[in-house]
Amino acid sequence: VELTSLFDDLARAGQEPATKVLEYTIAPASDDIAEQLNLPIGSEVLTVRRLRSSGGQPLALMTNHLPAALAPDRPELEQAGLYQALRSRGVHIRLARQRIGAKAADRDEARLLNEKPKAPLLTMNRTAFDDSGRIVEYGSHVYRAARYYFETTLVDR
């Protein structure tokens, strides 16, 4: 299984990804986020919420938390994907743990994604680690079910 980001995948497929940054906040981590990032409570953390579109239609709503020291600039995140921005800062993501599920859209998600409330969404929660084993980001994404799926190949060794 290859490690790619949504932005990279869309760009490669000629799908013209576009990103709107809805929230960009650097603040002390909540207990929950500190635990997800394996940081001391109160560490400075970037929370970024982005709306990703392709072909002019909304596709995904992405919330990501990163240690503030790794935070890309806001304009950088309008232009490129998060992983691309991290790579340009010398961060190499080595491993990611993903949990893929489904949920019904809440009002806010429905409005932003141009779906009806309670429409089915595909969800992905991800923790990414760099070469040293440090947690680089924790992300929580929702995708419109009619517009996205994950493909994986499993091999029995």
Next chain:
Amino acid sequence: VELTSLFDDLARAGQEPATKVLEYTIAPASDDIAEQLNLPIGSEVLTVRRLRSSGGQPLALMTNHLPAALAPDRPELEQAGLYQALRSRGVHIRLARQRIGAKAADRDEARLLNEKPKAPLLTMNRTAFDDSGRIVEYGSHVYRAARYYFETTLVDR
């Protein structure tokens, strides 16, 4: 990524999987299924539809198509998982391609899974290959979103 089946995973987690076979039909393949299985149109194919429960609650609705020559018996499929039944016939599944998405439950799915119509479901379509590269099964599964997710670990080599 390790290749396991839902039945194996549940059994390992002490979740007491139970299976009800809703349909078991051996018949000539439709054009679509023949193509999915890479068989000549009209080849004999087993179509099996099963309801999987754990802890006494419905969890997944699974439709699978297999070349008739590999078909496990109906009672076998009430007792064990499909992959376990195939293994006991000497079939080794080497590789599987999965597509994971989400959808809204239709009336039939909602009734069988004890969900409301249009409830979000997690979907998985899978094509499995044996050591010789032959397609062994094509499956189309839906899972209750509140009860199931997929976990994968991605490594950048």
